[in-house]
Amino acid sequence: MSYYTSLTGLKNAQTDLNVISHNIANAETNGFKKSTTQFADIISSSVVTDPALSVGIGSRVAEIKQNFTSGAIEQTGNALDLAIGGEGFFATVSPGSGQTQFTRNGSFSIDDAGYIKNAEGGRLQIFPNVNGTVNTAAHQDALVAPKNAANSTLASVTIDQAGQVVASYDDGTSTNVGTVALANFTSPNGLKQVGDSSWKVTGKSGAASFGAPGSGAFGPINSGQLERSNVDIAEELVDLISAQRYFQANAKAIDTATQISQTVINLRT
Incomplete structure (x- = not known):
């Protein structure tokens, strides 16, 4: 025995x-x-x-x-490096499989088509801006037009603490692309690790509840920063x-x- x-x-x-x-x-x-x-x-x-x-x-x-x-915050100065100052996860969707993953790693960039994506190709999810109002009922891929209606080239993309994604162009105009969608869970410990600092929903975690940065229990977005390992x-x-x-x-x-x-x-x- x-x-x-x-x-x-x-x-x-x-x-x-x-x-x-x-x-x-x-x-x-x-x-x-x-x-x-x-x-x-x-x-x-x-x-x-x-x-x-x-x-x-x-x-x-x-x-x-x-x-x-939360892990320690590192200053990077890159406008598309994002850190959540509180609760919440970034939501990303794979263009190939269509699967949604959640992460605290806010290192994003823009691809040739104008999509804001992470290193694995998952596209950042945002709430669309409908007539000046944020529609939190649905989320979509963050897509920044490389050129505006006047055919001016994209100059920069900024994201404020409220998660508003603003694209600026060479002719001095700017466009509100949408608001970063954050997700939270009843039981985060039930999330399934899938690697690359990402997780998937399981029956134990419960379904994701989405909200805008700075609203409810969701933390604000800090641009130019990254959350390190805890x-x-x-x-x-x-x-x-x-x-x-x-x-x-x-x-x-x-x-x-x-x-x-x-x-x-x-x-x-």
Whole structure:
């Protein structure tokens, strides 16, 4: 029994080491959110078992919990580098698959067609501006026309704290393209990680609720800034040492059980 009990500990320690290593590897990844491993004990019992004689038979991984606290803010000076000053996620849609992903990494740029996109090609979602009014009932791809009606070339794109995307042209005119759409969830910990500091909706997270920056619980948009990873290297290194000791202790328990078994075998022979 002691073999299997300690084996569960070894497996859990390996999982913990993997999670911590993943955190450390992404300490410089913009918008990355660290995770922690939560454990639970396993008890061998049935409806007829005397509570006073219940035996523990190890542990299991109960949850790998994501930590969505904000990371440090880095000044970049790039108008299309965006950081959310509070709650919310940027929504992006892949032009190929049509799938919607959510991220805190606000590093965007404009492609040749005029779409505002991230490094993976996902297009930033905005609320359309209808007759001067923001329509939050639906969102669409952020598209900036390379030229205006007067055939003037796009000069710059700015985004204010309210999320308004304004395109300026060489002839001095400007156009309000729309307002950045932010999303939030009832249970962010239920979101599924898909890599590239992005997440997808699951049944556990609940459906996304959209809103404009600075409204309700949504934070304002800070242009020229990026949110860095929320990984604390010093804290992760301490956790790494603790997980290593956890692994070594379980390995030692297996070694001790082996020695006892060998001693019993020798006595019988």
